[in-house]
Amino acid sequence: MRKQVDRSIAIGSIVAVAVVPTVLVLMPWQEFEPAGTKSNNSSPTTPADGLLMPPSPNRSPGAERAPSAAGQDPLPLPDIDTPAAGGGGGGTSGNGSAGNGRATLKPADDGARITAVKWHGKRQADVSIASPALGSTQKVRVLLPRAWSATANRTWPVLHAYHGGSDTYLSWTRSTDIEQLAAKYDVLVALPEGANGSYVDWYNDGKGGIPRWETFHTQEVRQILERNFRAGSARAAMGISSGAQGAVTYAGRYPGMFKYAGGFSGVLSMLSPGIPALLQYINARPGHDQSASMIWGDPIRDRANWVAHDPYHLAPNMRGTRIHVSSGNGSKGPLDKTNHAPWDIRYLSESQVERTNRDFVRSAKSAGVPLTTNFYGAGSHTWGYWKREMHSQWPTMMSAIRARKY
16 A cells, blocks of 8 residues: 655645645445444425424424434424325335334434425435434435335335535435436435535544534434335445545445445545645635534544545455446536636546545555446536436446346
Protein backbone atom coordinates (compact mmCIF):
# COMPACT_ATOMS: atom_id res chain seq x y z
CA MET A 1 0.00 0.00 0.00
CA ARG A 2 1.46 3.31 -0.97
CA LYS A 3 2.55 5.83 1.61
CA GLN A 4 -0.11 8.47 2.12
CA VAL A 5 0.80 12.14 2.53
CA ASP A 6 0.00 13.15 6.10
CA ARG A 7 0.71 16.83 5.89
CA SER A 8 -1.45 17.59 2.94
CA ILE A 9 -2.49 20.93 4.35
CA ALA A 10 0.93 22.32 3.46
CA ILE A 11 1.63 24.76 0.65
CA GLY A 12 0.81 22.46 -2.25
CA SER A 13 -2.53 21.52 -0.74
CA ILE A 14 -3.50 25.11 -0.11
CA VAL A 15 -2.85 25.75 -3.78
CA ALA A 16 -5.12 22.82 -4.63
CA VAL A 17 -7.86 24.30 -2.49
CA ALA A 18 -7.49 27.66 -4.14
CA VAL A 19 -7.81 26.05 -7.54
CA VAL A 20 -10.73 23.82 -6.60
CA PRO A 21 -13.17 25.83 -4.50
CA THR A 22 -16.57 24.67 -3.40
CA VAL A 23 -16.30 21.32 -4.94
CA LEU A 24 -18.13 18.30 -4.00
CA VAL A 25 -20.26 19.07 -1.30
CA LEU A 26 -19.42 15.65 -1.08
CA MET A 27 -19.38 14.76 1.54
CA PRO A 28 -19.83 16.25 2.09
CA TRP A 29 -23.28 -4.85 13.75
CA GLN A 30 -23.43 -9.17 12.32
CA GLU A 31 -25.48 -7.29 13.32
CA PHE A 32 -23.03 -5.35 11.26
CA GLU A 33 -20.20 -3.68 13.17
CA PRO A 34 -17.61 -1.48 11.49
CA ALA A 35 -14.66 -3.68 10.60
CA GLY A 36 -12.07 -3.73 13.35
CA THR A 37 -14.33 -2.23 16.00
CA LYS A 38 -16.62 -3.41 18.74
CA SER A 39 -20.07 -2.16 19.51
CA ASN A 40 -20.19 0.03 22.37
CA ASN A 41 -37.37 17.39 5.39
CA SER A 42 -40.41 17.70 4.37
CA SER A 43 -41.98 15.84 1.43
CA PRO A 44 -44.75 16.59 -1.04
CA THR A 45 -48.09 16.22 0.67
CA THR A 46 -50.73 14.12 -1.03
CA PRO A 47 -53.67 12.29 0.48
CA ALA A 48 -52.39 9.27 2.37
CA ASP A 49 -53.58 5.94 1.04
CA GLY A 50 -52.61 4.20 4.20
CA LEU A 51 -51.56 6.34 7.03
CA LEU A 52 -51.88 5.07 10.14
CA MET A 53 -51.35 7.45 12.95
CA PRO A 54 -50.58 11.14 12.48
CA PRO A 55 -47.95 12.89 14.62
CA SER A 56 -49.14 14.24 17.94
CA PRO A 57 -50.88 17.65 17.76
CA ASN A 58 -48.75 20.77 17.36
CA ARG A 59 -45.64 18.77 16.63
CA SER A 60 -43.92 18.85 13.27
CA PRO A 61 -42.45 15.49 12.22
CA GLY A 62 -39.36 17.23 10.88
CA ALA A 63 -38.66 18.84 14.22
CA GLU A 64 -39.66 15.97 16.47
CA ARG A 65 -37.04 14.93 18.97
CA ALA A 66 -36.23 11.25 19.06
CA PRO A 67 -36.98 9.11 22.13
CA SER A 68 -34.03 9.13 24.51
CA ALA A 69 -33.76 5.36 24.73
CA ALA A 70 -35.40 2.17 23.57
CA GLY A 71 -38.60 1.54 25.48
CA GLN A 72 -39.17 5.22 26.27
CA ASP A 73 -41.66 5.86 23.50
CA PRO A 74 -44.13 8.62 24.43
CA LEU A 75 -46.44 7.70 21.53
CA PRO A 76 -47.95 4.32 20.78
CA LEU A 77 -46.57 2.81 17.60
CA PRO A 78 -48.90 3.29 14.64
CA ASP A 79 -49.90 0.59 12.22
CA ILE A 80 -48.83 0.36 8.61
CA ASP A 81 -51.48 -0.32 5.99
CA THR A 82 -50.83 -2.11 2.77
CA PRO A 83 -51.87 0.32 -0.01
CA ALA A 84 -55.38 -0.13 -1.36
CA ALA A 85 -56.03 -3.13 -3.56
CA GLY A 86 -55.03 -2.86 -7.18
CA GLY A 87 -51.49 -1.54 -6.85
CA GLY A 88 -49.13 -2.70 -4.16
CA GLY A 89 -50.17 -6.14 -3.19
CA GLY A 90 -53.76 -5.50 -2.16
CA GLY A 91 -55.33 -4.85 1.21
CA THR A 92 -55.80 -8.37 2.48
CA SER A 93 -53.03 -10.79 1.63
CA GLY A 94 -54.44 -13.79 3.44
CA ASN A 95 -51.19 -14.31 5.34
CA GLY A 96 -51.12 -11.31 7.62
CA SER A 97 -52.54 -10.23 10.94
CA ALA A 98 -56.30 -10.32 11.46
CA GLY A 99 -56.82 -10.57 7.71
CA ASN A 100 -56.81 -6.79 7.35
CA GLY A 101 -53.49 -6.30 5.57
CA ARG A 102 -52.11 -4.40 8.56
CA ALA A 103 -49.01 -5.06 10.64
CA THR A 104 -47.82 -3.46 13.87
CA LEU A 105 -44.69 -1.38 13.37
CA LYS A 106 -41.49 -2.52 15.02
CA PRO A 107 -38.63 -0.22 16.15
CA ALA A 108 -34.91 -0.64 15.52
CA ASP A 109 -32.67 -1.97 18.25
CA ASP A 110 -31.81 1.51 19.54
CA GLY A 111 -35.45 2.63 19.65
CA ALA A 112 -35.60 4.35 16.27
CA ARG A 113 -39.24 4.20 15.23
CA ILE A 114 -41.62 5.11 12.45
CA THR A 115 -43.77 8.12 13.30
CA ALA A 116 -45.57 8.53 9.97
CA VAL A 117 -45.98 6.90 6.59
CA LYS A 118 -47.20 9.04 3.70
CA TRP A 119 -48.25 7.14 0.60
CA HIS A 120 -47.86 8.52 -2.92
CA GLY A 121 -49.84 6.16 -5.09
CA LYS A 122 -49.58 2.41 -4.60
CA ARG A 123 -45.85 1.79 -4.63
CA GLN A 124 -44.14 4.79 -3.07
CA ALA A 125 -44.06 5.77 0.59
CA ASP A 126 -42.25 8.47 2.55
CA VAL A 127 -41.39 7.02 5.94
CA SER A 128 -40.60 9.33 8.88
CA ILE A 129 -38.18 7.84 11.40
CA ALA A 130 -37.56 9.31 14.85
CA SER A 131 -33.84 8.62 15.11
CA PRO A 132 -31.86 8.48 18.36
CA ALA A 133 -28.70 8.42 16.22
CA LEU A 134 -29.55 11.86 14.81
CA GLY A 135 -31.64 13.31 17.62
CA SER A 136 -34.33 14.23 15.09
CA THR A 137 -36.88 12.77 12.72
CA GLN A 138 -35.73 12.13 9.15
CA LYS A 139 -37.32 10.58 6.08
CA VAL A 140 -36.72 7.63 3.81
CA ARG A 141 -38.53 7.33 0.49
CA VAL A 142 -39.32 3.69 -0.25
CA LEU A 143 -40.14 2.34 -3.73
CA LEU A 144 -42.00 -0.93 -3.48
CA PRO A 145 -42.19 -3.81 -5.99
CA ARG A 146 -45.56 -4.61 -7.51
CA ALA A 147 -46.11 -7.78 -5.45
CA TRP A 148 -45.21 -6.14 -2.14
CA SER A 149 -47.36 -6.60 0.93
CA ALA A 150 -46.62 -5.57 4.51
CA THR A 151 -47.73 -8.97 5.70
CA ALA A 152 -46.15 -11.17 3.03
CA ASN A 153 -44.38 -14.38 4.00
CA ARG A 154 -41.41 -13.52 1.80
CA THR A 155 -38.80 -10.74 1.77
CA TRP A 156 -37.42 -8.64 -1.08
CA PRO A 157 -33.87 -7.73 -2.13
CA VAL A 158 -33.01 -4.11 -1.41
CA LEU A 159 -31.14 -1.32 -3.16
CA HIS A 160 -30.03 1.61 -0.97
CA ALA A 161 -29.45 4.77 -3.05
CA TYR A 162 -27.56 7.64 -1.37
CA HIS A 163 -27.74 11.26 -2.50
CA GLY A 164 -25.02 13.91 -2.69
CA GLY A 165 -24.15 16.80 -0.38
CA SER A 166 -26.50 19.77 0.00
CA ASP A 167 -29.36 17.63 -1.33
CA THR A 168 -32.13 15.47 0.11
CA TYR A 169 -33.75 12.05 -0.05
CA LEU A 170 -35.95 13.40 -2.87
CA SER A 171 -33.05 13.84 -5.28
CA TRP A 172 -33.07 10.42 -6.97
CA THR A 173 -36.77 10.62 -7.87
CA ARG A 174 -36.38 14.30 -8.82
CA SER A 175 -33.31 13.94 -11.05
CA THR A 176 -33.58 10.41 -12.50
CA ASP A 177 -36.17 7.90 -13.67
CA ILE A 178 -35.33 5.48 -10.88
CA GLU A 179 -39.03 4.83 -10.20
CA GLN A 180 -39.64 3.56 -13.72
CA LEU A 181 -36.45 1.53 -13.70
CA ALA A 182 -37.19 -0.07 -10.33
CA ALA A 183 -40.76 -0.91 -11.39
CA LYS A 184 -39.35 -3.40 -13.92
CA TYR A 185 -37.73 -5.49 -11.17
CA ASP A 186 -38.83 -7.36 -8.07
CA VAL A 187 -36.79 -5.10 -5.79
CA LEU A 188 -37.36 -2.70 -2.93
CA VAL A 189 -35.50 0.62 -3.22
CA ALA A 190 -34.65 2.81 -0.21
CA LEU A 191 -33.78 6.50 -0.65
CA PRO A 192 -32.75 7.75 2.80
CA GLU A 193 -32.06 11.28 3.90
CA GLY A 194 -28.35 12.03 4.28
CA ALA A 195 -28.43 15.83 4.61
CA ASN A 196 -24.90 17.21 4.56
CA GLY A 197 -23.72 14.62 7.03
CA SER A 198 -20.93 13.02 4.98
CA TYR A 199 -22.19 9.49 5.68
CA VAL A 200 -20.31 9.16 8.95
CA ASP A 201 -20.88 9.25 12.70
CA TRP A 202 -19.37 12.63 13.50
CA TYR A 203 -16.15 12.79 15.46
CA ASN A 204 -17.12 15.97 17.36
CA ASP A 205 -13.64 16.62 18.76
CA GLY A 206 -13.40 13.01 19.87
CA LYS A 207 -16.62 13.16 21.90
CA GLY A 208 -18.82 11.40 19.35
CA GLY A 209 -22.57 11.80 19.70
CA ILE A 210 -25.07 13.18 17.23
CA PRO A 211 -25.30 13.33 14.33
CA ARG A 212 -24.53 9.70 13.61
CA TRP A 213 -25.45 9.34 9.97
CA GLU A 214 -23.63 6.06 9.49
CA THR A 215 -25.63 4.51 12.32
CA PHE A 216 -28.85 5.94 10.90
CA HIS A 217 -28.24 4.34 7.49
CA THR A 218 -26.62 1.03 8.38
CA GLN A 219 -28.53 0.21 11.54
CA GLU A 220 -31.73 2.21 12.00
CA VAL A 221 -32.97 2.45 8.39
CA ARG A 222 -31.90 -1.11 7.63
CA GLN A 223 -33.65 -2.58 10.65
CA ILE A 224 -36.80 -0.48 10.17
CA LEU A 225 -37.08 -1.71 6.57
CA GLU A 226 -36.40 -5.32 7.49
CA ARG A 227 -38.90 -5.36 10.35
CA ASN A 228 -41.70 -3.38 8.72
CA PHE A 229 -41.31 -3.44 4.93
CA ARG A 230 -40.15 -7.03 4.35
CA ALA A 231 -36.65 -5.98 3.26
CA GLY A 232 -34.32 -8.95 2.95
CA SER A 233 -30.63 -9.57 3.49
CA ALA A 234 -29.62 -9.31 -0.17
CA ARG A 235 -28.53 -5.68 -0.40
CA ALA A 236 -26.88 -3.38 -2.90
CA ALA A 237 -25.88 0.26 -2.50
CA MET A 238 -25.16 3.03 -4.94
CA GLY A 239 -24.48 6.71 -4.48
CA ILE A 240 -23.45 9.89 -6.23
CA SER A 241 -20.86 12.42 -5.03
CA SER A 242 -20.74 12.21 -1.22
CA GLY A 243 -23.30 9.41 -1.42
CA ALA A 244 -20.82 7.49 -3.59
CA GLN A 245 -18.27 7.83 -0.83
CA GLY A 246 -20.93 6.62 1.60
CA ALA A 247 -21.85 3.54 -0.44
CA VAL A 248 -18.25 2.39 -0.92
CA THR A 249 -17.21 3.29 2.64
CA TYR A 250 -20.11 1.32 4.12
CA ALA A 251 -19.08 -1.69 2.03
CA GLY A 252 -15.64 -1.48 3.65
CA ARG A 253 -16.78 -0.77 7.20
CA TYR A 254 -19.46 -3.46 7.20
CA PRO A 255 -18.04 -6.44 5.30
CA GLY A 256 -20.83 -8.61 3.98
CA MET A 257 -23.62 -6.07 4.37
CA PHE A 258 -23.75 -5.33 0.64
CA LYS A 259 -23.28 -7.67 -2.31
CA TYR A 260 -22.71 -4.69 -4.62
CA ALA A 261 -21.61 -1.09 -4.04
CA GLY A 262 -21.47 1.52 -6.80
CA GLY A 263 -19.77 4.88 -6.39
CA PHE A 264 -20.50 7.45 -9.09
CA SER A 265 -18.17 10.47 -8.80
CA GLY A 266 -17.25 10.08 -5.14
CA VAL A 267 -14.07 10.97 -3.25
CA LEU A 268 -12.67 7.48 -2.59
CA SER A 269 -9.23 8.33 -1.25
CA MET A 270 -9.61 10.88 1.53
CA LEU A 271 -5.90 11.20 2.28
CA SER A 272 -4.70 11.70 -1.27
CA PRO A 273 -2.54 14.84 -1.51
CA GLY A 274 -4.65 17.95 -1.15
CA ILE A 275 -7.92 16.20 -0.36
CA PRO A 276 -7.97 16.74 3.44
CA ALA A 277 -7.42 20.46 2.92
CA LEU A 278 -10.09 20.46 0.25
CA LEU A 279 -12.57 18.81 2.61
CA GLN A 280 -11.66 21.26 5.36
CA TYR A 281 -12.32 24.15 3.01
CA ILE A 282 -15.61 22.79 1.68
CA ASN A 283 -17.11 22.04 5.06
CA ALA A 284 -16.02 25.30 6.67
CA ARG A 285 -17.35 27.63 3.99
CA PRO A 286 -20.09 30.18 4.80
CA GLY A 287 -23.53 28.72 5.29
CA HIS A 288 -22.33 25.40 6.66
CA ASP A 289 -22.64 24.64 10.37
CA GLN A 290 -19.94 22.02 10.26
CA SER A 291 -16.26 21.47 9.58
CA ALA A 292 -14.22 18.52 8.42
CA SER A 293 -12.61 18.48 11.86
CA MET A 294 -16.00 18.02 13.50
CA ILE A 295 -16.87 15.28 11.01
CA TRP A 296 -13.64 13.24 10.93
CA GLY A 297 -11.27 15.06 13.27
CA ASP A 298 -7.99 16.75 12.42
CA PRO A 299 -6.39 14.95 9.44
CA ILE A 300 -3.00 14.89 11.17
CA ARG A 301 -3.76 14.52 14.87
CA ASP A 302 -6.76 12.25 14.28
CA ARG A 303 -5.40 10.47 11.23
CA ALA A 304 -6.53 7.08 12.54
CA ASN A 305 -10.17 8.18 12.34
CA TRP A 306 -9.71 9.40 8.76
CA VAL A 307 -8.11 6.08 7.84
CA ALA A 308 -11.03 4.24 9.46
CA HIS A 309 -13.45 5.99 7.07
CA ASP A 310 -11.27 6.11 3.95
CA PRO A 311 -12.30 3.75 1.12
CA TYR A 312 -8.66 3.58 0.01
CA HIS A 313 -7.63 2.03 3.33
CA LEU A 314 -10.83 -0.03 3.71
CA ALA A 315 -10.38 -1.77 0.36
CA PRO A 316 -9.15 -5.11 1.82
CA ASN A 317 -12.51 -5.45 3.61
CA MET A 318 -14.39 -5.26 0.29
CA ARG A 319 -13.26 -8.59 -1.17
CA GLY A 320 -16.74 -10.04 -0.65
CA THR A 321 -18.53 -7.14 -2.39
CA ARG A 322 -18.69 -6.34 -6.07
CA ILE A 323 -17.47 -2.74 -6.38
CA HIS A 324 -18.00 -0.35 -9.29
CA VAL A 325 -16.55 3.16 -9.51
CA SER A 326 -16.89 5.78 -12.21
CA SER A 327 -16.11 9.40 -12.92
CA GLY A 328 -15.38 11.89 -15.66
CA ASN A 329 -12.18 13.88 -16.03
CA GLY A 330 -13.63 17.33 -15.49
CA SER A 331 -13.66 18.50 -19.10
CA LYS A 332 -16.85 19.39 -20.94
CA GLY A 333 -18.62 16.25 -22.08
CA PRO A 334 -21.62 15.24 -24.19
CA LEU A 335 -24.12 15.62 -21.35
CA ASP A 336 -22.99 19.12 -20.35
CA LYS A 337 -25.74 21.08 -22.03
CA THR A 338 -24.73 24.61 -21.06
CA ASN A 339 -21.57 26.56 -21.72
CA HIS A 340 -19.98 26.82 -18.30
CA ALA A 341 -16.53 28.32 -17.91
CA PRO A 342 -13.65 25.81 -17.70
CA TRP A 343 -13.16 26.75 -14.06
CA ASP A 344 -16.80 26.06 -13.17
CA ILE A 345 -17.14 23.93 -10.06
CA ARG A 346 -18.76 21.12 -12.07
CA TYR A 347 -15.51 20.62 -13.94
CA LEU A 348 -12.98 21.39 -11.23
CA SER A 349 -14.56 19.06 -8.71
CA GLU A 350 -14.80 16.13 -11.10
CA SER A 351 -11.12 16.35 -11.98
CA GLN A 352 -10.26 15.88 -8.29
CA VAL A 353 -12.80 13.08 -7.94
CA GLU A 354 -11.21 11.17 -10.80
CA ARG A 355 -7.80 11.46 -9.15
CA THR A 356 -9.06 9.95 -5.89
CA ASN A 357 -10.94 7.24 -7.78
CA ARG A 358 -7.78 6.15 -9.58
CA ASP A 359 -5.94 6.03 -6.25
CA PHE A 360 -8.72 3.86 -4.81
CA VAL A 361 -8.69 1.54 -7.83
CA ARG A 362 -4.98 0.85 -7.33
CA SER A 363 -5.61 -0.04 -3.69
CA ALA A 364 -8.65 -2.19 -4.48
CA LYS A 365 -6.90 -4.12 -7.25
CA SER A 366 -3.94 -4.74 -4.97
CA ALA A 367 -6.32 -6.10 -2.33
CA GLY A 368 -8.06 -8.45 -4.77
CA VAL A 369 -11.44 -6.67 -4.69
CA PRO A 370 -13.87 -7.69 -7.48
CA LEU A 371 -13.88 -4.33 -9.23
CA THR A 372 -15.18 -2.69 -12.38
CA THR A 373 -14.51 0.89 -13.44
CA ASN A 374 -15.75 3.42 -15.94
CA PHE A 375 -13.45 6.40 -16.35
CA TYR A 376 -15.45 7.81 -19.21
CA GLY A 377 -13.29 10.81 -19.98
CA ALA A 378 -15.06 14.07 -20.77
CA GLY A 379 -17.75 14.79 -18.22
CA SER A 380 -18.54 17.00 -15.23
CA HIS A 381 -19.93 16.55 -11.72
CA THR A 382 -23.59 16.48 -12.78
CA TRP A 383 -26.67 14.27 -12.80
CA GLY A 384 -26.67 13.48 -16.51
CA TYR A 385 -23.62 11.25 -16.13
CA TRP A 386 -24.86 9.67 -12.91
CA LYS A 387 -28.22 8.80 -14.45
CA ARG A 388 -26.42 7.21 -17.40
CA GLU A 389 -24.23 5.22 -15.02
CA MET A 390 -27.26 4.09 -13.01
CA HIS A 391 -28.86 2.69 -16.16
CA SER A 392 -25.63 1.01 -17.22
CA GLN A 393 -25.11 -0.63 -13.83
CA TRP A 394 -28.71 -1.49 -12.98
CA PRO A 395 -28.73 -5.03 -14.45
CA THR A 396 -25.47 -5.82 -12.65
CA MET A 397 -26.84 -4.53 -9.35
CA MET A 398 -30.03 -6.54 -9.75
CA SER A 399 -28.08 -9.66 -10.64
CA ALA A 400 -25.86 -9.25 -7.57
CA ILE A 401 -28.89 -9.29 -5.25
CA ARG A 402 -30.90 -11.72 -7.41
CA ALA A 403 -33.75 -9.34 -8.07
CA ARG A 404 -35.62 -10.80 -11.00
CA LYS A 405 -36.91 -8.74 -13.90
CA TYR A 406 -40.63 -8.89 -14.55
